[in-house]
Amino acid sequence: MDDSNTPHSNNESENQKGSSRRDFLKNLGLAGVGVAAGAAALYSGHIFEAKKEVSGDQKVLLTQDGKLVQVDSLEIKALEKNGKELHETLGREGIPGRRWVMVTDLSKCRNARKCINACQGAHQLRPEQYHMNTLQMQDTPGTAPYNMPKNCQHCDNPPCVAVCPVDATYKRPDGIVLIENDRCIGCRFCMAACPYSARIFNWIEPKDAANHQGEEYNVELNVPQKLGTISKCLFSADRLREGKLPYCVEACPNSVYYFGDENEDAVTNGTTKETVRLSKLLRDNGGYQLMPELGTKPRVYYLPPKNRLFPFEEAKDATPEKV
Amino acid sequence: MTMDDNNLTFDKITSDLTHHIRINKGFMVWMGFLTVSLAVCLYAYSMQLRTGLGVAGIRDYVTWGLYLANFVFFVAASLIGMLISAVLGLIGMKWLTPITRIAETIAVAFAAVAGLIIISDMGRPERLAYVFIYARPQSPILWDVTVITTYFVLSLLLLFLPLIADMAVIHRKVASLPSWLKPVYKSLSLNFTDRPEQNKIINRSIRILLILLIPAALSIHTVTSWLFAVTSRAGWDSTVFGPYFVSGAFVAGSAAVIIAMFFFRKNYKLQDYLTDMHFNNMGKVLATVSLVYLYFNINEFLVPGYKMKRADAVHLQELFAGKDALLFWVVQLGGLVLPILFMLFRRFRKPLPIMLISIAVLIAAWFKRYIIVIPTQEHPFLPIQHVPQNFVHYSPTLIETLITIAPFILVLIIITLISKFFPVIPLHETAREKGIEHIKFD
Numbered sequence: 001m002d003d004s005n006t007p008h009s010n011n012e013s014e015n016q017k018g019s020s021r022r023d024f025l026k027n028l029g030l031a032g033v034g035v036a037a038g039a040a041a042l043y044s045g046h047i048f049e050a051k052k053e054v055s056g057d058q059k060v061l062l063t064q065d066g067k068l069v070q071v072d073s074l075e076i077k078a079l080e081k082n083g084k085e086l087h088e089t090l091g092r093e094g095i096p097g098r099r100w101v102m103v104t105d106l107s108k109c110r111n112a113r114k115c116i117n118a119c120q121g122a123h124q125l126r127p128e129q130y131h132m133n134t135l136q137m138q139d140t141p142g143t144a145p146y147n148m149p150k151n152c153q154h155c156d157n158p159p160c161v162a163v164c165p166v167d168a169t170y171k172r173p174d175g176i177v178l179i180e181n182d183r184c185i186g187c188r189f190c191m192a193a194c195p196y197s198a199r200i201f202n203w204i205e206p207k208d209a210a211n212h213q214g215e216e217y218n219v220e221l222n223v224p225q226k227l228g229t230i231s232k233c234l235f236s237a238d239r240l241r242e243g244k245l246p247y248c249v250e251a252c253p254n255s256v257y258y259f260g261d262e263n264e265d266a267v268t269n270g271t272t273k274e275t276v277r278l279s280k281l282l283r284d285n286g287g288y289q290l291m292p293e294l295g296t297k298p299r300v301y302y303l304p305p306k307n308r309l310f311p312f313e314e315a316k317d318a319t320p321e322k323v
Numbered sequence: 324m325t326m327d328d329n330n331l332t333f334d335k336i337t338s339d340l341t342h343h344i345r346i347n348k349g350f351m352v353w354m355g356f357l358t359v360s361l362a363v364c365l366y367a368y369s370m371q372l373r374t375g376l377g378v379a380g381i382r383d384y385v386t387w388g389l390y391l392a393n394f395v396f397f398v399a400a401s402l403i404g405m406l407i408s409a410v411l412g413l414i415g416m417k418w419l420t421p422i423t424r425i426a427e428t429i430a431v432a433f434a435a436v437a438g439l440i441i442i443s444d445m446g447r448p449e450r451l452a453y454v455f456i457y458a459r460p461q462s463p464i465l466w467d468v469t470v471i472t473t474y475f476v477l478s479l480l481l482l483f484l485p486l487i488a489d490m491a492v493i494h495r496k497v498a499s500l501p502s503w504l505k506p507v508y509k510s511l512s513l514n515f516t517d518r519p520e521q522n523k524i525i526n527r528s529i530r531i532l533l534i535l536l537i538p539a540a541l542s543i544h545t546v547t548s549w550l551f552a553v554t555s556r557a558g559w560d561s562t563v564f565g566p567y568f569v570s571g572a573f574v575a576g577s578a579a580v581i582i583a584m585f586f587f588r589k590n591y592k593l594q595d596y597l598t599d600m601h602f603n604n605m606g607k608v609l610a611t612v613s614l615v616y617l618y619f620n621i622n623e624f625l626v627p628g629y630k631m632k633r634a635d636a637v638h639l640q641e642l643f644a645g646k647d648a649l650l651f652w653v654v655q656l657g658g659l660v661l662p663i664l665f666m667l668f669r670r671f672r673k674p675l676p677i678m679l680i681s682i683a684v685l686i687a688a689w690f691k692r693y694i695i696v697i698p699t700q701e702h703p704f705l706p707i708q709h710v711p712q713n714f715v716h717y718s719p720t721l722i723e724t725l726i727t728i729a730p731f732i733l734v735l736i737i738i739t740l741i742s743k744f745f746p747v748i749p750l751h752e753t754a755r756e757k758g759i760e761h762i763k764f765d
Binding site: 128130133134135136137150159162163164165166167168183184185186187188189191192193195196197199200201202203204205227228229290291294315319320321322323 | 374375376377381382383384386387444445446447450451453454456457458459461462463464465550551553554555556700703704705706707708709710711712713714
């Protein structure tokens with residue numbers, strides 16, 4: 001290069017170099033910002049992805065309205081206030097689409113009292129407190145005695161619900177008559193109105209009350225039991241929500257109980273787990289209801305004590321003399 | 324009247340009817356006795372509040388016991404205000420004037436306390452407000468709360484309105500009145516000065532109240548009977564329960580009024596105002612309402628007893644010849660049939676005998692509520708099995724009995740206070756009926 005002729009060009013090239021360095025730095029800066037932004041985007045994307053991580057473990061669940069859905073196990077969250085939620089909505093709405101019904105086969109009951117024990121265990125009841133009680137019946141002096149398990153009949157025209165002044169006992173669309181002991185004022189009008197003597201009252205501090213103190217109240221299990229309020233059979237509404245049979249039905253060793261959905265016309269025996277047509281079972285065996293003349297429309301059917309499988313024995317009482 | 328009416332000056336009437344308005348030793352001793360008794364009963368109630376209704380003898384089968392029988396009795400006794408003042412008053416029976424305030428006092432006292440009894444029968448008394456918050460109009464309990472409150476307010480007004488004129492007299496004329504009470508009477512007299520327009524307003528209001536009182540009173544005891552009659556249980560499942568209860572209420576109330584008349588006449592020296600004629604007439608009233616009640620009793624027991632349907636048969640056999648037979652026949656014969664027979668004779672309608680008959684009738688009336696409420700629950704449709712013996716047969720506990728006595732003490736306190744601080748016999752009305760048209764206020 002000719003130096004004498006190139007001072008200007010030198011300067012120019014210096015200028016060019018300088019400007020290109022500035023551009024470079026400027027570009028570098030831009031790129032840096034871009035990379036940082038990209039990285040930030042990637043990072044936040046990563047967080048987002050991490051959040052919806054899939055475990056691959058798919059669970060099949062039954063929704064409240066009776067539909068089967070598939071959900072990833074990581075997406076299943078326990079309701080924070082399960083008891084309260086049940087209490088406020090589910091406990092009153094019931095299980096949609098269902099009409100629960102029970103059939104008790106009197107020819108099979110030998111008064112084993114396993115149903116009673118299972119029920120009393122689940123509902124924190126004392127030995128003399130019955131949601132389910134097996135009675136020794138004899139309709140007239142000339143007819144044969146038989147054992148009759150008797151629980152709340154979950155009437156479709158329930159006299160107890162009619163007289164309750166505070167809506168503490170109520171009829172659900174799925175047929176169950178429930179009692180909310182957070183609201184019960186203890187007037188016992190429902191006990192007076194019930195022709196089946198199905199209701200009990202917590203006259204004294206409930207069993208093991210100290211152990212259950214502070215537990216969230218579950219209206220579908222009616223525990224913890226509360227002093228000064230009513231209790232009664234709930235058709236094990238908590239078990240039905242889990243798709244299981246009631247405590248008593250499952251505990252019976254003698255195939256006495258069938259339980260199911262009237263809408264499906266199907267009932268399942270708690271001992272044999274055999275599912276049969278409700279209408280056929282009632283038709284073939286002469287199914288009947290207790291005191292239908294009172295117009296209470298019970299949801300419990302009985303099959304007559306015909307061809308009894310066990311001899312009738314006088315029952316021995318295990319209840320205390322005085323409570 | 325035994326006394327020459329011409330000699331009866333307004334001042335004489337005033338002093339006769341108000342001389343008892345002073346705080347004396349007898350009053351203090353009596354109130355002290357009532358207060359101590361009430362304190363004992365309230366202590367029993369505090370034990371029930373702490374440990375629950377289990378301190379009473381009621382259990383899962385007999386779930387309504389003494390408390391509810393007592394409630395029915397109190398509602399019944401309160402009905403007398405309506406019979407004396409409204410029914411007999413509106414048809415123009417002049418001889419009733421000196422008895423109206425006694426009847427109204429009994430009505431107010433029993434109606435006020437009836438509401439408290441129901442609280443003592445609640446498993447969760449702290450949830451009383453739920454009855455209004457979650458009110459279900461389908462439940463007869465809500466009807467009962469509504470009509471008893473209405474009846475109490477009407478009765479209180481009916482007690483107060485005739486008192487306005489009396490208080491205007493008392494705060495001016497009664498020297499024995501404690502000085503701190505004078506301004507109270509003065510303000511309660513609402514500046515009454517016996518002007519015609521004032522009397523017109525008061526008389527018209529009383530007349531409206533009397534008319535309103537009839538449906539309200541019929542409602543309270545009819546609805547109370549429905550607490551039982553709306554169930555399908557043998558002994559309660561009855562279509563005549565409404566009139567059966569109402570007529571029984573008049574029996575209890577008339578007896579209570581006669582007893583009160585006797586004691587006021589003696590203690591407050593009112594022989595010139597509550598005469599033999601008044602006892603004779605009240606005896607006739609008691610005999611009449613007892614006959615009506617007997618008629619409903621025959622219907623209530625003879626008709627199901629003739630058919631003997633299975634559940635009714637068990638119930639009636641226990642009443643007629645079983646466990647409850649002694650109580651049943653003593654109450655039916657001693658509290659209803661025999662008193663009617665005695666009262667047919669004039670000599671048994673003299674003050675002392677009619678008072679003694681009334682005591683028998685009133686005690687029987689209480690046990691009658693026991694017979695209505697408890698035995699039915701001992702015979703439900705399905706057998707009572709696998710439960711402790713005390714679930715099968717009801718027997719009241721000591722604590723329960725004390726809590727049942729408390730309302731009686733409260734009623735006595737209320738009646739004592741009202742009769743002590745106000746004329747037992749309406750002063751202004753009595754004066755007017757004696758021809759003293761206007762009271763002179765200086």
